[in-house]
Amino acid sequence: MRVDRATHQDVPVLCELLAQLFSQELEFQPDREAQRRGLLQILDNPGCGLILVLRLQRAEESEQLEQPKQPEQVIGMVNLLFTISTALGERVALLEDMIIDRHHRQQGAGAQLLEAAISQAQQAGCRRITLLTDEDNLKAQQFYGRQGFTVSTMKPMRRML
Numbered sequence: 001m002r003v004d005r006a007t008h009q010d011v012p013v014l015c016e017l018l019a020q021l022f023s024q025e026l027e028f029q030p031d032r033e034a035q036r037r038g039l040l041q042i043l044d045n046p047g048c049g050l051i052l053v054l055r056l057q058r059a060e061e062s063e064q065l066e067q068p069k070q071p072e073q074v075i076g077m078v079n080l081l082f083t084i085s086t087a088l089g090e091r092v093a094l095l096e097d098m099i100i101d102r103h104h105r106q107q108g109a110g111a112q113l114l115e116a117a118i119s120q121a122q123q124a125g126c127r128r129i130t131l132l133t134d135e136d137n138l139k140a141q142q143f144y145g146r147q148g149f150t151v152s153t154m155k156p157m158r159r160m161l
Contacts, residue, residue, distance in 0.1 A: 001109060003116035006051035006077065011039050013074045014051070021099040026134055027158075042079060049081035049093075050120065054100070054113045076100040076109055078117045080124075088128060093121040095131040114147050132156055 006014060018039075019030040042049050054076035078098040085092040095117060100109045121129050131149065133140040141151075 001075070001112055002055045002057055002072070003052055003113055004055065006039075006043065006053045008040070008043060010051075010053055010074055011036060011043075014039050014053070014077050017074070017077050017099045017101060018097060020102060021097060026136075042081070047082070049079060050124075051077060051079050052113065052117055052120065053077050054109055056104070075104040076113045078113055080117055080121055080126075080129075082124065082126065085128065090127040091125045092128040092130065093124070093126040095121075095129050098131070110143060111147065114144075118147075 015032045015035045018035045019032065022028040022030045022035075039051065042051055053074045055072040056075050057072055076099060079096040081094040081096060082091055083094065084090070098110070098114065098117075100113065118129065129149075130152075131144065133144065
């Protein structure tokens with residue numbers, strides 16, 4: 001598996017992954033056109049954030065047999081959105097839309113993708129990463145806890161506009 005930045009060509013499969021994510025979340029619903037617009041805005045504005053993808057690499061032997069190269073399959077994604085914290089006086093990141101395709105979970109893919117996201121945030125000068133999970137998604141909370149994330153005393157609130 002290999003992590004790199006998403007490209008415009010990845011958008012259709014990223015929309016598929018977001019459909020998986022939003023179909024399991026309580027607050028959101030899949031809306032492929034809205035997801036496509038959001039992904040393109042992030043890709044077109046690198047100062048606001050970045051999208052990382054986890055690609056399943058092709059087997060070495062198929063390349064040695066001189067078969068036509070198949071595109072590497074995207075099996076996961078995560079967004080990092082950047083802002084400034086006045087509390088820290090520094091750049092911080094919001095980690096959003098972390099998803100591993102349901103057929104590739106429990107194989108270390110999520111940890112590899114999250115580690116790459118943390119590294120990218122550090123390279124971008126971020127001092128903190130904040131994320132949200134559904135209150136009842138205990139597996140996600142345990143996963144993030146194993147990766148060093150802690151529960152905040154802050155309670156998220158939202159107003160749709």
